[in-house]
Amino acid sequence: MRTAIVDRPLDPCALLDEVASSRNGASVLFVGTVRDVNDGAEVSGLDYSAYQGMAERELGAIALEATRRWGTQQVVVEHRIGALTLGEASVVIAVAHPHRGEAYDASRYIIEELKKRLPIWKREHYVDGRAEWVANASS
Amino acid sequence: MVRVLLFASYADALGAPEVRVDVPDGARVRDVLAQVQSMAAGKRVPDNPMVAVNQRYAESDRVLAASDEVAIIPPVAGG
Numbered sequence: 001m002r003t004a005i006v007d008r009p010l011d012p013c014a015l016l017d018e019v020a021s022s023r024n025g026a027s028v029l030f031v032g033t034v035r036d037v038n039d040g041a042e043v044s045g046l047d048y049s050a051y052q053g054m055a056e057r058e059l060g061a062i063a064l065e066a067t068r069r070w071g072t073q074q075v076v077v078e079h080r081i082g083a084l085t086l087g088e089a090s091v092v093i094a095v096a097h098p099h100r101g102e103a104y105d106a107s108r109y110i111i112e113e114l115k116k117r118l119p120i121w122k123r124e125h126y127v128d129g130r131a132e133w134v135a136n137a138s139s
Numbered sequence: 140m141v142r143v144l145l146f147a148s149y150a151d152a153l154g155a156p157e158v159r160v161d162v163p164d165g166a167r168v169r170d171v172l173a174q175v176q177s178m179a180a181g182k183r184v185p186d187n188p189m190v191a192v193n194q195r196y197a198e199s200d201r202v203l204a205a206s207d208e209v210a211i212i213p214p215v216a217g218g
Contacts, residue, residue: 032218048217051146051210055192055217079217088154093218111218118217119191121147133148135214 001067001075003059005120006049007082010089013051019074027098028107032091034084038134042127048081048090051119055079062113070106072097077110079120141203152183162203167190170200171209172190184211192212 002018010030021092034051074096074130084090093110097103115136125131140158150156153175160174168190174179189212190197196212203209 049147051144051191051194052214054191054210057194113218115215117196117215119146119212119215120217121213122216123147133151133213133216135216136218 001063002050003056003063003077005052005055005059005079005081007080010092012089012092012094015076015078015094016090017109018076019094021074023098024072024096024103025098026103027094027096028100028103030091030093030107030111031089032077032090032111034086036086038124041107041124041130043086045083045125045126047083047123047125048079049121049123050079050081054119058119060115060119062110062117065113066095066106066110069096069109070095070097070102072102072106075106075110077114077117079114081120097112104114140208141166141205141209143171143175144208146210147213147214149188149211151155152180153178154180161187164205166203167199168197168203168209170202172199173212175211188212188216 016029063077076094079091095103095107107119123133144157150164191210192207
């Protein structure tokens with residue numbers, strides 16, 4: 001298991017390689033990317049900022065919960081902060097497990113929990129020049 | 140004095156990434172929040188925001204020590 005908050009571009013294939021092995025029949029790779037429209041407004045880019053120490057701690061806690069609940073150590077999660085442009089990856093979650101059901105469930109758990117708990121904020125910049133802090137939809 | 144970290148829209152509203160508030164010994168998280176909300180532009184901080192103490196989520200009745208790092212957590216947007 002490994003988690004990190006980073007300020008460089010993410011490499012999804014590298015994370016997939018990190019978890020994949022012949023012991024596991026399923027590897028699930030989730031990639032979250034910057035979308036061009038949010039709530040009807042055309043997005044030109046965004047900035048992620050974090051409460052760095054807590055974000056690292058909380059992301060590690062979420063991944064640990066997933067490893068315990070689904071019984072795999074093959075979990076790697078990276079979340080990027082800083083300035084991102086359209087289509088770039090903001091979060092990558094790689095999970096491997098002997099069976100696909102558990103791999104999908106663990107991956108889904110991690111993304112849903114981090115959207116609720118990770119102390120990271122997003123300021124969207126719009127094509128019309130405005131910029132706003134936006135929040136995830138509450139559960 | 141307790142150190143209170145601010146982020147995102149709350150840091151913008153108060154014009155600083157952290158503030159220090161003077162509260163008596165035995166003060167709770169909610170006492171610190173009331174102090175912040177009484178500051179100019181502090182009304183932008185809602186009544187029951189998420190709060191972390193020493194980088195862990197905490198309840199509003201948590202008793203604080205002077206060395207604690209309190210953070211007011213705006214609605215999160217990771218993912």
